[in-house]
Amino acid sequence: MAGNSVAIDDYLKTIYHHTEWQNDPITPSQLAGELSLAPSTVTEMVQKLAAQGLVSHRPYGPVSLTDAGRLRAASIIRRHRLIETWLVREFGYAWDEVHDEAEVLEHTISDRLLAGIDARLGHPRFDPHGDAIPDADGAVDRAPFVLLAAAHIGHSGRVLRVSDRDPALLRALEGHGIDVGHTLVVAGRDAVRVDGGATVELPAGAADAVWLTV
Known part of the structure; x- marks a missing residue:
């Protein structure tokens, strides 16, 4: 049962992440690609999630979180991002080292410990990569943004967020002073x-991994 719960959380997190920094809903094929699963496996799970009231989906259409699904996704993402912030601030982890650790710990620490971590850190609003940490009600506070690749020449903006998908890219950007x-x-x-x-010349892929204030 616990394994099934983890799988559900992974699906909901992936759907949540997809629309966090852009507006197009995720399709089942994109979801399968993100999770490295067979399309048939994803279709079966999406049907189960829909039956539980966690997603809305029609055949061949995109998948969207319901209010209940978004709240559950925000809860596990809150755990993940608080843990990442904790590891960086309290244990000296680099920002390219925390994702995999948080993936494990987010399913194991108690609510009491999470509340203690949140209080210890001063209730942070953003993780080390600039991703917003949802509050207990699932709400986030995020400034208007533009993807670096979509910003016009001459645009000046503060770095809001750097994708944590590629640790090597994180290290390369940090080497250029981009944080x-x-x-x-x-x-x-x-x-x-x-x-x-x-x-400075940007490393390959950087323009699609950095978000700026508008």
């Missing part, structure tokens, strides 16, 4: 000025 809170000016298709300094 949450720093200011970038778009100088070209794959070039930026960091905090008013010299222009």
Whole structure:
């Protein structure tokens, strides 16, 4: 039963993540790709989630979270991001090292320990990658944003979020001084000025992994 609960959480998290920084709903094929599962397996689970009132879905259409599904997804994401923040602040982990640890711990720590971590950290609103930490009601506070790849040349914005999908890219960006809170000016298709300094060439994939204030 616990294993099934973890699987449900993974589905709900993936659906939640998909629309967190863009508006297009996820399709079953995209969900299968994100989870590295066979489409037939995903179709079966989506039907089960719909029966439980956690997602809405029609045949061949996209998958969306219901209010109940979004609240459950936000709860597990809150755990994950608080743990990531805790590992960085209290244990000296680098921002490229925390994702896999949090994936394990989010399913094992108690609500009491999570509340203690939250209080210890001063109730943070964002994790080390700039992702918003949902509150206990699932609400998030996020500034208007633009993907770096979509920002026009000359745009100046503070780094709101860096995707944690690729640890090597995180390390490369950090080497260029690109981190949450720093200011970038778009100088070209794959070039930026960091905090008013010299222009730097972006690593491959960086423009699709960094979000700026508008």
